[in-house]
Amino acid sequence: MKKLNFSFNNNEKTKKGSLLISDPFSDDVYFGRSVVLLCEHNEEGTFGFVLNNYIDIDLHQLDDSFPDINAKISFGGPVEKENLYYIHKYDNIKDSLEVRSDLYYGGDFNEICKRINESKNPKSEIRFFIGYSGWSFGQLNDEIKSESWITANNIETSLVLDTSLENLWKICLEKQGQRFKLMTKFPRNPMDN
Numbered sequence: 001m002k003k004l005n006f007s008f009n010n011n012e013k014t015k016k017g018s019l020l021i022s023d024p025f026s027d028d029v030y031f032g033r034s035v036v037l038l039c040e041h042n043e044e045g046t047f048g049f050v051l052n053n054y055i056d057i058d059l060h061q062l063d064d065s066f067p068d069i070n071a072k073i074s075f076g077g078p079v080e081k082e083n084l085y086y087i088h089k090y091d092n093i094k095d096s097l098e099v100r101s102d103l104y105y106g107g108d109f110n111e112i113c114k115r116i117n118e119s120k121n122p123k124s125e126i127r128f129f130i131g132y133s134g135w136s137f138g139q140l141n142d143e144i145k146s147e148s149w150i151t152a153n154n155i156e157t158s159l160v161l162d163t164s165l166e167n168l169w170k171i172c173l174e175k176q177g178q179r180f181k182l183m184t185k186f187p188r189n190p191m192d193n
Contacts, residue, residue: 012151017100020149024186033169039105046135049076052168072163077133088126
């Protein structure tokens with residue numbers, strides 16, 4: 001009889017631009033069945049945004065000077081929940097930081113608004129977050145070793161920016177191979193079968 005391997009680990013390198021995928025059984029209020037984009041990961045620590053936890057507020061309601069693009073806002077994490085953050089595909093924005101070759105974090109808000117107004121489809125080029133997720137140096141590595149997360153480096157930027165997906169966690173986990181695809185079928189609580 002063949003023994004099945006359901007350990008929640010892989011050999012992907014965690015780096016800026018990686019995605020974290022939470023383990024199927026996590027019941028954490030912020031991170032249960034979540035996908036997190038890492039915007040920075042170095043010896044000073046790690047920060048990023050939960051991609052699949054939305055709040056029911058329109059960005060235009062928060063600031064009526066912002067272009068009315070009916071943008072869906074995500075709850076990026078439990079840190080600095082009073083601040084608005086954004087990732088985008090707009091290159092050459094003053095003070096923005098590269099996360100991947102085709103994805104940036106932050107930058108001059110007036111330039112961002114100008115680019116949004118010039119865009120034919122801004123919803124596919126930018127997304128917004130209230131708060132962020134952060135880890136001190138070594139903390140995230142310890143969580144990965146304890147199998148709270150796996151790292152994914154094969155998720156396209158178009159998926160990262162797509163706020164219409166209701167099942168991003170499942171999509172990202174399935175892309176990690178057959179063993180992980182099976183895990184998407186697990187109930188959140190193993191006692192629920």
